[in-house]
Amino acid sequence: GQQVMQIPQYQHVQEGEDFTTYCNSSTTLSNIQWYKQRPGGHPVFLIQLVKSGEVKKQKRLTFQFGEAKKNSSLHITATQTTDVGTYFCAGRDSNSGYALNFGKGTSLLVTP
Amino acid sequence: DVKVTQSSRYLVKRTGEKVFLECVQDMDHENMFWYRQDPGLGLRLIYFSYDVKMKEKGDIPEGYSVSREKKERFSLILESASTNQTSMYLCASRGLAGGQDTQYFGPGTRLTVL
Numbered sequence A: 001g002q003q004v005m006q007i008p009q010y011q012h013v014q015e016g017e018d019f020t021t022y023c024n025s026s027t028t029l030s031n032i033q034w035y036k037q038r039p040g041g042h043p044v045f046l047i048q049l050v051k052s053g054e055v056k057k058q059k060r061l062t063f064q065f066g067e068a069k070k071n072s073s074l075h076i077t078a079t080q081t082t083d084v085g086t087y088f089c090a091g092r093d094s095n096s097g098y099a100l101n102f103g104k105g106t107s108l109l110v111t112p
Numbered sequence B: 001d002v003k004v005t006q007s008s009r010y011l012v013k014r015t016g017e018k019v020f021l022e023c024v025q026d027m028d029h030e031n032m033f034w035y036r037q038d039p040g041l042g043l044r045l046i047y048f049s050y051d052v053k054m055k056e057k058g059d060i061p062e063g064y065s066v067s068r069e070k071k072e073r074f075s076l077i078l079e080s081a082s083t084n085q086t087s088m089y090l091c092a093s094r095g096l097a098g099g100q101d102t103q104y105f106g107p108g109t110r111l112t113v114l
Helices: none
Strands: A004-007 A010-014 A019-025 A029-037 A044-049 A055-058 A061-065 A071-076 A085-093 A106-111 B004-006 B010-013 B019-025 B032-038 B042-051 B054-057 B064-070 B073-078 B087-097 B100-105 B109-113
Touching (some): A019 A085, A019 A106, A029 A071, A044 A055, A044 A061, A071 A085, B004 B087, B019 B032, B019 B109, B073 B087
Antiparallel strands (some): A004 A019, A061 A071, B064 B073, B087 B100
16 A cells, blocks of 8 residues: 655754655656644644646745655754754645545654 | 644553544544554554445454544544553544645554553
8 A cells, every 4th residue: 555654753953953854656646745833732734735847836835746746845944943843744645535644744843 | 723633642442452542533534543552663554434334444453443423523442441451552544735735643542550
């Protein structure tokens, strides 16, 4: 079945540094979604990417979907302490209608 | 705002007990999901339902069953709880946010099986 691999597992940065997490799927995806989970909270939807090569921005966050629709990345510019949390990617397989396959997440710690 | 609620935030049960975890969504979503979340393992799909009375196994269905008698409610049942089912359980429903396919998560139930 489809597997979604996400790296790194953990990242510790100083406030102001950039951060990137990468997501790779074993199969072609129809779309990929990104979620953020704050410590003690539940995952909250950030964005969905659908088109090959798509790039979307949300303030300091930049999301990319690869040309082959098998990989994606989330880049945060100039991290802030409010960025702390775990970031998950979740891919929907081209042949699967309902279920998302979540990566294991990247836990980001930002120290002032 | 979409709201997904779960019956308990924290639950402590004994080995062998039958456990019911309830999830309710208020947005008339057809698809609902149950995940468990464990450190280092991310979110793993237990079961999902694409409509009333319809269910599909996820990646780790063993030891669990589900019930969807009404559209808004999706229940996860641990037939005979075991210590390895101690985990955070998250319910989600699928809908649209600004035209984007998304899953809305409940606050989670942290289950401890003694």
